[in-house]
Amino acid sequence: MTNNRITDHPVLGKLENQTPVKFTFDGTTYTGFEGDTIASALLANGIRQLRVHEETGAPRAIYCNIGHCFECRVTVDDTDGVRACMTTIRENMKVDSGKLQAVPFKSKPEEWPRTYAEFEKSSKKDGVPHV
Amino acid sequence: MYDVVIIGAGPAGLSAAIACRESNLHVLVIDEFPKPGGRLLGQLHQEPTGEWWNGIEETKILMDKATTLNTEIKCGISAHHIEKTDHGYSVHTNEGVFESENLLIATGAAETAVPIPGWTLPGVMSIGAAQVMTNVHRVRVGNKGVVVGVNVLSAAIARELQLAGVELHSMALPASNPVTKNHANPRKVMEGLVRIAHLAPSAFIRFGSKFAKAEWVRNIAVSFYPKGGVKMWGMPIHIRKAIVQINGTEKVESVTMCDITADGEIVKGSEKIIEVDFVCIAGGLYPLAELASVIGCPFQYVEELGGHVPVHNEQMETPLEGLFVAGNITGIESAKVARAQGTLAGLSIVKQKLRDHKDINAKIQQAVANVQAVRDAASIQFHPGIDEGRKKIESAFEEYKIS
Amino acid sequence: MDKLIICRCEEVSLEDIENTANKYSCSARELKLRTRAGMGYCGGRTCRPAVDAVLEEVTGEKPGNDIPLKVQPPVRPVSLSVLGGKKR
Numbered sequence: 001m002t003n004n005r006i007t008d009h010p011v012l013g014k015l016e017n018q019t020p021v022k023f024t025f026d027g028t029t030y031t032g033f034e035g036d037t038i039a040s041a042l043l044a045n046g047i048r049q050l051r052v053h054e055e056t057g058a059p060r061a062i063y064c065n066i067g068h069c070f071e072c073r074v075t076v077d078d079t080d081g082v083r084a085c086m087t088t089i090r091e092n093m094k095v096d097s098g099k100l101q102a103v104p105f106k107s108k109p110e111e112w113p114r115t116y117a118e119f120e121k122s123s124k125k126d127g128v129p130h131v
Numbered sequence: 132m133y134d135v136v137i138i139g140a141g142p143a144g145l146s147a148a149i150a151c152r153e154s155n156l157h158v159l160v161i162d163e164f165p166k167p168g169g170r171l172l173g174q175l176h177q178e179p180t181g182e183w184w185n186g187i188e189e190t191k192i193l194m195d196k197a198t199t200l201n202t203e204i205k206c207g208i209s210a211h212h213i214e215k216t217d218h219g220y221s222v223h224t225n226e227g228v229f230e231s232e233n234l235l236i237a238t239g240a241a242e243t244a245v246p247i248p249g250w251t252l253p254g255v256m257s258i259g260a261a262q263v264m265t266n267v268h269r270v271r272v273g274n275k276g277v278v279v280g281v282n283v284l285s286a287a288i289a290r291e292l293q294l295a296g297v298e299l300h301s302m303a304l305p306a307s308n309p310v311t312k313n314h315a316n317p318r319k320v321m322e323g324l325v326r327i328a329h330l331a332p333s334a335f336i337r338f339g340s341k342f343a344k345a346e347w348v349r350n351i352a353v354s355f356y357p358k359g360g361v362k363m364w365g366m367p368i369h370i371r372k373a374i375v376q377i378n379g380t381e382k383v384e385s386v387t388m389c390d391i392t393a394d395g396e397i398v399k400g401s402e403k404i405i406e407v408d409f410v411c412i413a414g415g416l417y418p419l420a421e422l423a424s425v426i427g428c429p430f431q432y433v434e435e436l437g438g439h440v441p442v443h444n445e446q447m448e449t450p451l452e453g454l455f456v457a458g459n460i461t462g463i464e465s466a467k468v469a470r471a472q473g474t475l476a477g478l479s480i481v482k483q484k485l486r487d488h489k490d491i492n493a494k495i496q497q498a499v500a501n502v503q504a505v506r507d508a509a510s511i512q513f514h515p516g517i518d519e520g521r522k523k524i525e526s527a528f529e530e531y532k533i534s
Numbered sequence: 535m536d537k538l539i540i541c542r543c544e545e546v547s548l549e550d551i552e553n554t555a556n557k558y559s560c561s562a563r564e565l566k567l568r569t570r571a572g573m574g575y576c577g578g579r580t581c582r583p584a585v586d587a588v589l590e591e592v593t594g595e596k597p598g599n600d601i602p603l604k605v606q607p608p609v610r611p612v613s614l615s616v617l618g619g620k621k622r
């Protein structure tokens with residue numbers, strides 16, 4: 001098993017008395033520490049790749065690690081589009097990598113909502129979950 | 132209905148919350164990161180005095196104060212939209228809508244991307260990502276890497292990686308393309324290095340900085356830059372080499388490094404493959420101001436402040452009634468400045484709410500002076516000409532009020 | 535050499551943007567709409583400065599004082615259940 005933990009740090013001190021938390025990623029069980037995000041727990045276990053680009057299938061992992069880039073989207077307990085870098089692990093959490101999509105949803109920019117009211121209306125009407 | 136909702140629990144947001152709670156305002160702080168502290172959490176550098184600036188400890192100090200004052204802080208909540216209402220603002224989040232009379236946006240900064248071929252591969256990350264992984268989560272981002280982009284932030288974080296025992300091959304510039312421009316220009320980068328020289332325990336750089344104030348000296352320094360790079364903490368910093376490509380199929384396997392001329396042009400035939408398993412990209416910071424934009428706050432492009440900044444005055448008020456800003460959203464500066472701005476914004480909100488509150492004007496004047504004092508003493512400066520930048524944005528506010 | 539992706543979300547390359555610019559010789563705004571650069575899942579947070587730099591290079595338009603292509607809400611992708619959300 002890969003262990004990428006920084007247990008000793010000359011300024012920040014030792015990493016001690018951590019509470020282990022078990023979760024699964026694509027069916028395999030991993031252990032992280034309480035307070036870990038999905039991304040940090042997986043990287044501690046040597047796992048980088050979190051998804052593939054929905055259309056091209058190119059492998060992707062964290063990029064910004066602070067919630068801005070959405071590159072780390074995974075599915076958590078069947079909710080998709082969850083940022084692995086912003087979500088803390090819970091005992092028995094089920095995490096799945098982001099997959100290739102057979103028929104990608106694409107609308108034309110001209111059809112996009114221009115106001116928030118429009119957005120709210122259109123997304124309720126046809127059940128399209130995301131902009 | 133809150134007196135004020137504060138978006139962002141970084142040094143600015145937390146300090147503002149403390150100032151508001153000290154006057155008993157009804158306050159809610161939200162932040163999308165699982166822990167409070169914002170980008171302060173990952174910071175770890177040695178001040179020129181030798182003292183350590185430890186972001187985790189600094190956050191603890193702020194949080195202890197906020198907790199003693201019974202401040203309501205909710206983490207793991209993202210604001211995705213704000214609406215102006217008759218009584219103030221509605222903040223739309225993934226946990227419902229929060230209504231508030233006043234609003235403080237303290238969302239901090241985002242990193243500017245420096246695209247190079249191969250930068251979407253797993254193992255390539257922004258330099259800030261590596262900082263958070265290393266110092267906050269205590270996870271090694273890889274076995275051996277390179278840093279692409281030489282600036283104050285990347286130098287500080289490269290040092291943090293070293294401290295945590297993560298091996299870095301070197302720091303180098305990105306290959307020149309329409310995006311990388313200044314980041315890929317050795318002369319421009321040298322100007323930046325001069326500004327961070329005081330941080331370097333390297334006699335060469337410190338020595339250089341004294342003289343390099345004159346342009347002709349800098350040109351010579353760039354022209355005769357040592358082939359092996361200048362070493363900072365034992366790690367080579369190259370400003371005459373560039374990373375032109377990141378290689379790998381499923382993840383980062385290596386990078387291609389080339390020599391470049393003093394103007395950033397690639398020297399043909401100088402390609403070298405360097406095996407690494409991670410790459411950190413450092414393109415600098417820009418104010419993360421999208422939420423101010425959706426409610427129609429006017430903006431001004433100010434290069435010295437890092438990009439588009441919401442128009443505001445010295446007291447952190449925007450032209451929209453009840454809307455305040457503080458911290459890096461108002462311009463890229465160090466955490467200490469963000470903290471001082473937060474306190475100031477908090478006091479301005481107290482004044483807005485309680486009007487004739489005792490001594491408030493004197494306190495605000497003091498807080499304004501404190502922001503300036505902290506700015507003048509800052510050991511880390513991200514952009515030159517911060518004072519001119521500040522003047523520009525304040526005169527934009529004045530103009531806005533007149534029109 | 536691999537192509538240079540500028541917008542990660544939509545995998546739009548420098549070449550794509552340059553080709554579109556040459557073909558339509560259009561404004562920065564139109565270029566974004568045509569190539570979808572900056573219009574991906576992250577809302578341009580990652581690539582906005584980069585896309586702006588490329589657009590300035592190919593169209594000659596300097597960044598104005600408004601936030602380029604004015605940010606549209608929501609500034610974070612939102613799921614349906616959230617939009618039906620409750621007031622507090």
Ligand SMILES: Cc1cc2nc3c(=O)[nH]c(=O)nc-3n(C[C@H](O)[C@H](O)[C@H](O)COP(=O)(O)OP(=O)(O)OC[C@H]3O[C@@H](n4cnc5c(N)ncnc54)[C@H](O)[C@@H]3O)c2cc1C
Nearest residue numbers: 139141142143163169170210238239259458459465466469
């Ligand atoms: C990656 C990175 C590394 C940095 N490293 C250093 C360093 O080493 N030294 C230094 O002096 N400065 C550093 N800085 C600069 C840093 O911005 C300031 O030091 C300081 O942290 C700014 O404080 P702030 O309160 O303005 O913002 P931040 O500390 O960034 O806090 C803003 C908070 O707002 C939250 N937020 C943003 N948008 C939303 C939303 N829509 N909904 C809910 N919450 C939201 C964020 O999660 C964040 O916690 C760094 C900045 C970045 C981005």
Ligand code: FES
Nearest residue numbers: 065067069070085
């Ligand atoms: S890595 Fe950027 S949002 Fe998670």
Ligand code: FES
Nearest residue numbers: 541542543574578
């Ligand atoms: S990287 Fe371009 S929209 Fe996300």
